Amino acid sequence: MTDPGSTTHFASSGDPVLDRRYGWAEAALKDGDARAAVDILDQTLAEAYHFAAGWHLYGLAQEALGHQEEAATAWRQCLDLDPDDPFGARLDLARIGALPAEQATLEHFSGALFDAYADRFDSHLTQTLHYNAPDLLKAALIRCCSNAGRPFRFDIVYDLGCGTGLMGEAIHEQSGFIAGCDLSPRMIERARNKMAPDGTPLYDKLSVAGLTDFLASRPDHSADLVIAADVFVYLGDLAPCFAQSARVLEPGGLFAFTVQSHDGEGVVVGGDRRFAHAEAWLRERLTDAGLTPLCVEPASVRQDRGAPVPGLLVVAQKR
Template sequence: MTASPLSRIHTPMPPAPNVRSTGDLRADRRYEYARAAFDERDFEAAADLARQVLELAPDFAAAHAMLGRSLAEMGVPEEALDALRRALALEPADELGVRLDLARLGALAPDEAITEGYVRALFDDYAPKFDRHLTGSLAYRGPELIADALRRACSERGREARFGPTLDLGCGTGLMAQALDGACLSIEGVDLSPGMLEKAQKTTLYDALHEGELVSFLSNRATAEADLVLAADVFVYMAALDATFREAHRVLGREGLFAFTVQAHVGEGFILGEDARYAHSEAYLRGLADAAGFTVVIFERVSTREDRGVPVSGFLCVMQR
C-alpha cells in the first residue's frame, strides 16, 4: 500500500522492546547505537554499526534490516536488497516490517507489503500509549465520525440509531465501542494484537473479544447474524478489500449497516502511501459495494487524523445490506 517516491523515506522501525536480544551485550549495544544513528539520519554510521553487530551475531535479523535500510538511504539498492532479503529469510513473519522496504524498492508488489506479523508487533508495542497518542498527537476522531454518520444514516432511513449484534473489526483499544456506548444490543471485537485486546477488555464494553485476522473472523460467523459491522481506520493496513466486503455483506441481516473509514486515494484502485498505509479510491470502494450487494447510504470525504499537523484525507462510508 508507488515505489520510487518511497525509496528515500525510511521505514519507522519497531521500537527497541520488540527487538530480541542477540545474546551478546556488545552486539546489543552496537545495535542500539545503530538505531540512534539511523534516527538521526546518519546512515553511514548506522550501516557501519549494523555490520559490527553482524560480525558478532550473523543471524540477527534486525541488524540485517538496519543495514538494508541504511544502504537504501545511501543509494546502494542492490546491497540493500540483499540485506533486507536476508532479514526476511530470518524472520519470515516480518515483525520488523521489511516487506515495506522491499515494496518501496520495487522488489515486492505493494499489496504484499504489510503482513499480520508486522501489524501485530506494531500495535502490541503501541498499545500502552495508543489512546493518548492517537487522540492527542494525531487528533484522531474516526470513531466519533462513524458514530455521527450512523445516526444520520438511521435518521435518513427512519430508524432509531440503536443496533442489534455488532462486530467491531480491528477494534484496537475499544475507542469505537466507547463512541457507540449504549447504542448496541451486543458488541464483539476482533484484533490481531493481544496488547490492544487487553486494553479493550478493560473498557468492559465488549461482550466478547477475539484475537485474529478480520476476514477469517467474519468467515466463521453465522450468515445474517449481525446488525452492524464497523471498521474504524483498520483498512489502512489492508490492500484488497474484496473478501472483507463479501463477508461483511454475508454476516449482516436485512438492512444491516457496514460503516468504515479509509484513507483516500484520488486515482484508481488502492496504493501503498508514503506513510506505510494503504489508501483506497472512491471508484474502488463503490465498485466493491456494487459487487457485494450494498447500497451506499453515506460516502463523504473526511479526515480522521493528522500527520505532522496536516489533516490526512480519507473517506467515511456507511453502506446498507
C-alpha cells in the first residue's frame, strides 16, 4: 500500500472462487470501471451475503458511480457483519456525510493498517511524504519554553501514537523518562529496538494501547509533557484524549500535537479518510479540558500527491 489512510483491508469469503471474483471487482474499480465492479459484486454477494469485505468494496464502487445512498447502505451492511470495522466503513460513512465525523473513530482500524505498514514506515514518511512533525513540534516547544523563561527539559514525557519512535528520537536528549503507546504491535516492536545515541533504549516504557486507554492508566499529575505527532488524524472526537492529557499533566505541563485542519466548523473526514479539525473546535475542547493554548499556528507535516496537507501545530499548557 502507498499510504495507510487509503488502504482497503481484505478478509476472505471462505470460497476461493468468490475471492477471485472480489479480486476482479477490485481490479475493475481501480481501472475506473465501477459499473463492472458492481456487476461482479452483485453476483458475488448474492452467493456470500456474509462477505463483509465484499460489501465494503461494493460501497466504494457505488460511490464511484455517484450512488451515495447505495454506498451508505453497503457500508452499514459491512458494519452489521463486522462491528469491529477493520475496513473503515465508519470513516467512509462520515466522508460522504452519512455519519457524524466524531462518531467515526475506531482504533482497531488504524492499528491493523499500521501493523502492515511498520517495516517501511520511517522511509515512506520521511522520503515520500516529507514528514516533519517531530522537528516542527520540537521547534515549537523550544519557542514556548523560551518565551516562558523555562528550561527546554522534560522529566517525564508521554508520546501518544509513538509509531516507530520518530518523535522519541527528536525529543530524547531533552527528556528524562519517555513512555510511548501505539495500537500497532509491530510499530511498538520497531520502537523498542531503537537506541538513543548513548546506547540506551530510546523509550523507557512502551505499551500496545489506544491513546485514551494508555493515558487513563497513568497517575494524576505524572508528566510534564504529553506529545502527539500526526496521530490525531485518526481520531474524530479528541475531547476524551484532551481530558486525560490534562489529568496526567502537572500544573504548567505542556500538551503538544499536530492535526490536519479545515476552514469549516467542527470535525470532518476528508477524501483521504483522515480526520480534519477546525481551529475553533480545537480551542473550545482544549479550554473545556483545562488547557490554555500557547501556540496555534498553521503547519503542514506531510505531503499528499506532492502538495502540502493543511494542518495546525498546537502547544497548550495545563492550568
